[in-house]
Amino acid sequence: MNSDLHTLGAAGLARAMAAGRVSSVEITQALLARIRAHEELGVFLALQPERALAEAAQADAARARGQAGPLTGVPVAHKDIFVTDFARTGLPSTAGSKMLAGYASPFDATVVARLGPGEAGRGPGAGMVTLGKLNCDEFAMGSSNENSAFGPVRNPWDRQRVPGGSSGGSAAAVAARLVPAATGTDTGGSIRQPASLCGVTGIKPTYGVCSRYGMVAFASSLDQAGPLARSAEDCALLLSAMSGFDERDATSAQRPAQDYARLMQQAREGASAARPLAGLRIGLPREFFPAALAGDVDGAVRAALAELEGLGATLLDVSLPRTELSIPVYYIIAPAEASSNLSRFDGVKFGHRAARYADLEDMYKKTRAEGFGPEVQRRIMIGTYVLSHGYYDAYYLQAQKLRRMIADDFQACFKSCDLIAGPVAPTVAWKMGEQGDDPVKAYLADIFTLPASLAGLPGMSLPAGLGAHDMPVGLQLIGNYFDEGTLLHAAHALQQATDFHTRAPAGF
Ligand code: GLN
Numbered sequence: 001m002n003s004d005l006h007t008l009g010a011a012g013l014a015r016a017m018a019a020g021r022v023s024s025v026e027i028t029q030a031l032l033a034r035i036r037a038h039e040e041l042g043v044f045l046a047l048q049p050e051r052a053l054a055e056a057a058q059a060d061a062a063r064a065r066g067q068a069g070p071l072t073g074v075p076v077a078h079k080d081i082f083v084t085d086f087a088r089t090g091l092p093s094t095a096g097s098k099m100l101a102g103y104a105s106p107f108d109a110t111v112v113a114r115l116g117p118g119e120a121g122r123g124p125g126a127g128m129v130t131l132g133k134l135n136c137d138e139f140a141m142g143s144s145n146e147n148s149a150f151g152p153v154r155n156p157w158d159r160q161r162v163p164g165g166s167s168g169g170s171a172a173a174v175a176a177r178l179v180p181a182a183t184g185t186d187t188g189g190s191i192r193q194p195a196s197l198c199g200v201t202g203i204k205p206t207y208g209v210c211s212r213y214g215m216v217a218f219a220s221s222l223d224q225a226g227p228l229a230r231s232a233e234d235c236a237l238l239l240s241a242m243s244g245f246d247e248r249d250a251t252s253a254q255r256p257a258q259d260y261a262r263l264m265q266q267a268r269e270g271a272s273a274a275r276p277l278a279g280l281r282i283g284l285p286r287e288f289f290p291a292a293l294a295g296d297v298d299g300a301v302r303a304a305l306a307e308l309e310g311l312g313a314t315l316l317d318v319s320l321p322r323t324e325l326s327i328p329v330y331y332i333i334a335p336a337e338a339s340s341n342l343s344r345f346d347g348v349k350f351g352h353r354a355a356r357y358a359d360l361e362d363m364y365k366k367t368r369a370e371g372f373g374p375e376v377q378r379r380i381m382i383g384t385y386v387l388s389h390g391y392y393d394a395y396y397l398q399a400q401k402l403r404r405m406i407a408d409d410f411q412a413c414f415k416s417c418d419l420i421a422g423p424v425a426p427t428v429a430w431k432m433g434e435q436g437d438d439p440v441k442a443y444l445a446d447i448f449t450l451p452a453s454l455a456g457l458p459g460m461s462l463p464a465g466l467g468a469h470d471m472p473v474g475l476q477l478i479g480n481y482f483d484e485g486t487l488l489h490a491a492h493a494l495q496q497a498t499d500f501h502t503r504a505p506a507g508f
Helices: 002-007 010-018 024-037 049-064 110-115 168-175 192-198 232-242 260-265 295-310 326-344 360-371 374-387 392-413 439-444 450-455 484-497
Strands: 044-047 075-079 129-134 181-186 201-204 224-229 281-285 314-318 419-423 459-466 472-479
Touching: 002 024, 010 024, 010 232, 024 044, 024 049, 024 075, 024 129, 044 168, 049 129, 075 110, 075 168, 110 181, 110 232, 129 168, 168 181, 168 192, 168 224, 181 192, 181 201, 181 232, 192 201, 192 459, 192 472, 201 232, 201 484, 224 232, 232 260, 232 459, 232 484, 260 484, 281 295, 295 314, 295 419, 295 459, 295 472, 295 484, 326 374, 326 392, 326 439, 326 450, 374 392, 392 450, 419 484, 459 484, 472 484
Parallel strands: 075 129, 075 181, 281 314, 281 419
Antiparallel strands: 044 129, 181 224, 201 224, 201 459, 419 472, 459 472
16 A cells, blocks of 8 residues: 555545554655655755654544644645745745845745644644645746756756746646645636646636735735646545635735535535536637647647537637737736835845845945846846836736736636636646746747736646647636636536546656
């Protein structure tokens, strides 16, 4: 049994523990051995095996006392954009940046606390075992994980190819079965796109569903946390545990935590066992299927859509006319917010400080020039520019107006459909280094994930089979605000009927 523990997802591991077949300590040991055997993937930035085993022993003891929840003792790893209490975990919090190398956070992010030990004075957490911190693009800026200051992550389906980004470590760790589930964050696609490129399932909930407290800020009006796992069922379990109102995040949605596993199972009116999605209307925006879309991606996405149709869903044509504009809009708003958020890294309050400098101004300049990588510096410059006097109206204000119109376009679609579907990324994972230093090329590839981010809508990526070079293709489903239940229900129905999500890369 212990030799194939890695093949079980989060729910499967929980069931095996509940049945007394295996302990959390045994699971943790097995996964730590796999993580050590696959260091070549560059997935982990920090591990604390001893502390993980101690947490697992605590989880086993809780289970023995009859105090186990649905995720107690299941291992998880966190994107290194979430801060972890250094005194508790021994894990630094770097955001993939030299600026924060070795940074010891004095507290846990809300998401980390809720999945793990719970929040002091606010009740217990889910009791998951924290294995370590996962590599990501620096400050979550990127789509290939090549912007990490600590080296790239390799895609387990082909080690010469990128895993996507910015949650590349999270997606690769789940795809390589080093962890059953991981946390990620999505500002403009960073959960959905790496999930797609690595063939795993990921959900970015409605903006405000997960607390941003303790998430290193990139673009605060867009940043959202979410899980990456091997199935919609596992995502539902994690999302239930990590979400819910948090008074420490001013934009946290004032709604109680939902039981997404129950919503996922809830039968739809008029549905039957053979047609669980009867009555579900799925809109296909014509802008999501442009003539230039890669044929393999188009084919895999349409095959998955045909499966959804076979399960009773109705497909209809809709339009999101401002899809293309989401690229300039996002690449004005996100850098603008980043330039403000990243001003805190000045060599005084956090992290890196230049060793030698003449005066205070020189210290700021040298610290920031040394601490930030090229993509982060580029975004700070763009952001500062678009916010500057004289350009604010021309760029930032216009972008804000368009953002509202993009959100309105979605609401027009949701008058006739329940979900919206399309590809996640225009191609399968590309070769490392292929984008060279052409950032615009990378920006353009975000076209299908940016619209839902700008609108604040929930979106999922689901494995939809393999495309060119036998690399995974993802199907994107987008729901209306706070309708994660319908998203997860459709995704679960698809995964009950198909095996796209159970395929693993060769050798894993
Ligand atoms: N690829 C996008 C960017 O580089 C999205 C990143 C994200 O969602 N964090 O900004």
